[in-house]
Amino acid sequence: MPSFDHDYELRRFAPEIVDGAATPATAGWVAAERLAFHETHHDDPETVAAEARRMITDDRELTGVYARETRPGTLGADQPVGTFVSFTKTLNVGGGRLVDAHLISDVTVRPTHRRRGILRRMMTGDLHRAAERGAAVAALTATEATIYRRFGFGPATRQRTISMSKREPLKLLTSSRGTVELADPTTLGPVAEAVFDAFHARTTGSVDRHAGHWSRMLAGVDYGTKPDPNLRAALHFSPEGTPDGYVTYRSAERGDDVVLTVVDLVTASDDAYLGLWELLASIDLVTEITWKAAPIDDVLVHALADNRHLTVAREQDHVWLRILDPVAALEARPYAADATVTLRVHDRLGLADGTFRLTASGGDGTVERLVGPDGDPAQGADVELDVSVLASCYLGGSDVVTLAAAGLLHEHAPGAVQRLRTLLTPERSVYGVTSF
Numbered sequence: 001m002p003s004f005d006h007d008y009e010l011r012r013f014a015p016e017i018v019d020g021a022a023t024p025a026t027a028g029w030v031a032a033e034r035l036a037f038h039e040t041h042h043d044d045p046e047t048v049a050a051e052a053r054r055m056i057t058d059d060r061e062l063t064g065v066y067a068r069e070t071r072p073g074t075l076g077a078d079q080p081v082g083t084f085v086s087f088t089k090t091l092n093v094g095g096g097r098l099v100d101a102h103l104i105s106d107v108t109v110r111p112t113h114r115r116r117g118i119l120r121r122m123m124t125g126d127l128h129r130a131a132e133r134g135a136a137v138a139a140l141t142a143t144e145a146t147i148y149r150r151f152g153f154g155p156a157t158r159q160r161t162i163s164m165s166k167r168e169p170l171k172l173l174t175s176s177r178g179t180v181e182l183a184d185p186t187t188l189g190p191v192a193e194a195v196f197d198a199f200h201a202r203t204t205g206s207v208d209r210h211a212g213h214w215s216r217m218l219a220g221v222d223y224g225t226k227p228d229p230n231l232r233a234a235l236h237f238s239p240e241g242t243p244d245g246y247v248t249y250r251s252a253e254r255g256d257d258v259v260l261t262v263v264d265l266v267t268a269s270d271d272a273y274l275g276l277w278e279l280l281a282s283i284d285l286v287t288e289i290t291w292k293a294a295p296i297d298d299v300l301v302h303a304l305a306d307n308r309h310l311t312v313a314r315e316q317d318h319v320w321l322r323i324l325d326p327v328a329a330l331e332a333r334p335y336a337a338d339a340t341v342t343l344r345v346h347d348r349l350g351l352a353d354g355t356f357r358l359t360a361s362g363g364d365g366t367v368e369r370l371v372g373p374d375g376d377p378a379q380g381a382d383v384e385l386d387v388s389v390l391a392s393c394y395l396g397g398s399d400v401v402t403l404a405a406a407g408l409l410h411e412h413a414p415g416a417v418q419r420l421r422t423l424l425t426p427e428r429s430v431y432g433v434t435s436f
C-alpha cells in the first residue's frame, strides 16, 4: 500500500534570494501557495523577490511537500503539493507580558493531493519540533473553523465585521482629547510601527505584526510591490502631541453608495480610538463605513449617540492558540486573584497532556505537574478539559463558565470553575489586529 514517504518528500528550508531573484525552490513554493489560495500569481522576478524578501524579514521557515513523481505537462517538480510556514512573533498574554509564539501560516495542499494526510504530517511534525525547541504556545488564523481543533488549537480571540450607515449624521456622546491629521500612507511606516508597538504592549491577545501584514495594511499590497493609490490615512495625536493611533482606509462606489472600508485601525489610547472614529464619521460623501477587524467588546457601541447605526455583519474566531507547554504558558500570564486550581488537560498529540496545579499569588502563577504513583497524570483534578479548550480560555477571551455550559470543560470540585474564571479575568477585552 502506498505510504506518505513512498509518494512524497517533505523539505524544510529558508526562503532565499540569489543575485536579486528568488531561488527556484522559493519561487516554486510561493507559486504553490498562491495557487491554493486562488490568488493572482505574477511570476516576474521582481514581484516574487519582493514576496521572498518579506518572508526573509520575518525569518520564516518554509515547509514543502513534494511529489516524488511529476508527470510531463503538469506543474513542475519545484512546486510543492503542500505548503506550510512557521515563524516566531510575540503574543501579549496580559499585563503587558509578551511571550514568543510559534506562528503557523500558509497551510495549503493541492486539490489533487488532499485528504491523504499531508496537512497532518506537516502540522504534527512542526508542532513537535516547536515544542522540542521550547515554544510554550503556537498560533494561527484559520480559513475554516473545523480544521485545527483536532491538532489541539482552540479559538482564543474573536473579531467582528461591522458596518455603520452614514445616511444620518454619526454622532458620539463624548468628545475625545487630542487631534487628528490626514497622513500619507506611503510614509506612515515608522510612526505606524511605534503606534502598533504601544497597542501591542497594552492589548491582551495581540500578536506582533509581520512584514506581509504591514504591506497589506499600509500600502494595500497583498503581493507585488506597487502601493494602492486609493489608500488614505490619518493619524491621531495625544494632547501632548504624541502619535497614538492611525487609520488606513479606502472608499469605493457601490451602486448609489460610497462605502469607506477601514483597512487598518490601530490605537494605543481610548482617545485615539474615539478620535479616529470621529474623523471617519465626519468624512463627507460617504454613506457607509465598514471594518472587518473590529473588537467584540467595542467602545463604539457605548460611545455612539445612536448605537443602532452600528450593525454587526459577522463575528468570528480570529487567533487560534495551541498550548505546547502548559507549565511555561500558564506561568507566563498574569492572574487577577489569588487561588489554586488543578487542571487535567487531555492532549491527543501528547504534547501538553497531564495534570497541572496552578497557584496564583500577587498576580503571578506557579504551575506544578502532578504525577500519580504509576507515573501517569495524577487523578482528582478540580477541572478537566481538552488542550484546545485550555487554549480558548488561556487569555481570558472565552469565559470558562460559558465553556463549561457548552460541555467543553468539566468541574469535579464545586466552585472550581468560578475560581478559575476569577483567576483568568483579563484586565481589558482580549483582541488583536494581526492576521497571519
Ligand SMILES: CC(=O)SCCNC(=O)CCNC(=O)[C@H](O)C(C)(C)COP(=O)(O)OP(=O)(O)OC[C@H]1O[C@@H](n2cnc3c(N)ncnc32)[C@H](O)[C@@H]1OP(=O)(O)O
Residues within 6 Å of the ligand: 036, 037, 104, 105, 106, 107, 108, 109, 110, 113, 114, 115, 116, 117, 118, 119, 120, 121, 140, 141, 142, 143, 144, 146, 147, 150
Ligand atoms: C493556518 C492556515 O494557513 S489556514 C489555511 C488552510 N488552507 C486552506 O484553506 C487552503 C485550501 N485547503 C487546503 O489546502 C487543504 O484542504 C487543507 C490544508 C485544509 C487540508 O489538507 P489535507 O492534506 O487534505 O488534510 P489531511 O488529509 O492531512 O487531513 C487531516 C485531518 O483534517 C481534516 N480536514 C482536512 N481538511 C479539512 C477541512 N477543510 N475541514 C474540516 N476538516 C478537514 C481531515 O478530515 C483529517 O481529519 P482526521 O485526521 O482527524 O481524520
